[in-house]
Amino acid sequence: MTKLIAHLGPNGTYSEVATLIYAQNIEEETGIKTQLVPYPNIAQTLLAVADGRADVGVVPVENSIQGIVSMTLDSLWELDGLQIQQGLTLPVVHNFLSRGNCLKGIKTVYSHPQALAQCQKWLDKHTPEARLVAANSTTEALQIVNHDPTSGAIASLRAAQLYDLPIKEANINDYPDNCTRFWVVSKDKKEDGDYVSLGFSFEKNKPGVLVKPLQIFAENNINLTRIESRPTKRSLGEYLFFIDLQKHKSKNEVKKALSDLSHHTKKLKIFGNYDVLNIDYSQCEKLSI
Structure with missing residues (x-):
């Protein structure tokens, strides 16, 4: 059995470096062989996973200097059935x-x-x-x-x-x-992990519409590590919201908060529960050609 791993190409990019290290970990921990498959852009990388041409995909989501990678968020919102399995943080050395x-x-x-x-x-x-x-x-x-x-x-x-x-x-x-965060995405649902990423939309744009969701997280003592807005692409001034949160010791509170949140949003997508692997630069230096 060989696990096909889609990633943003071509070879030599930081995306490939992150994917190689992830693949090495998979082979060492499970004995399963891996094969990397580069794609020309993020949308095609995730689509390859969604339609079954690849088992998992590795895509960048955020850089500590340049900020969010909007194509990753937009694609995850538009595609159904994809779940984050793991986060990877890669040091970027130019x-x-x-x-x-x-x-x-x-x-x-x-x-x-x-x-x-x-x-x-x-x-x-x-x-x-x-x-x-x-x-x-x-x-x-x-x-x-x-x-x-x-x-x-x-x-x-x-x-x-x-x-x-x-x-x-x-x-x-x-x-x-400087570092870049990546998500490892597949169609398998993972129930456990210290982080949860999600997105939601509202029925209509009105004053204070974001207050209630944020209040729900605050009342349940949940730490939000990132919040982003993206245009809905339907009407000027309408936005989707993307949130990362930490679970840690508040797993029951997170479950309750997400249940409450579903009553105050038009559409709620849970992108996955996952842990984050912090890659050391020495691992990048040891990669073989």
Whole structure:
């Protein structure tokens, strides 16, 4: 038996790194073989799980610098039958890759828009005259960089290894504690876990409509770790709300709160109960090609 794991591609992205480490844990703990299957975007990754082409999917949900990944929330809301099995927190360490001899000769820097934004101070200091080019993924531009010594790219350690590109400077993040949170999603329902993620909508937009749901959580002494709003895509000013909460010792209170919440929302979706694995960067360094 081989477990098919869908993830946001291509190879060399931080999504692939998180997925590889998750797959290693699965193989070590269960003995089940895994196979990674990259997809071009988050929506297709989750759809592959929903329609049975993959057993699980790994998708980014939040970056500590750039914030929420809206496509993940939107897709989970629109697709039925998907449940979060586990959370993964991956440290993001950006590196500057180039075949050029010195940084002063760099004319073009390629990377994903988020990577460029997360290294802006370093770029302003070391390559102030370079043209910044946004790529669909961190690894797409590496083939260009491999053949042009006047260009460089911001990418992961794994991307440097895969494309055999020299790291001119490591860890160029503007903020050292940069990390991305991922969700492992499947069609199996998990009943236990320290965290719960959910989304809900209201019948209509009116003053104070969000007060009652928040009051329910407060009355049950439940800690909310994240709350986000997203447009319903139906009418301007109408929103969906997404919440992460901690269960810990308040499991009965959470059950009661979710029951009460269902009476005050038009639609309530529980995306899953799960625990979070904090990945150490040393695990990323040990990945084999």
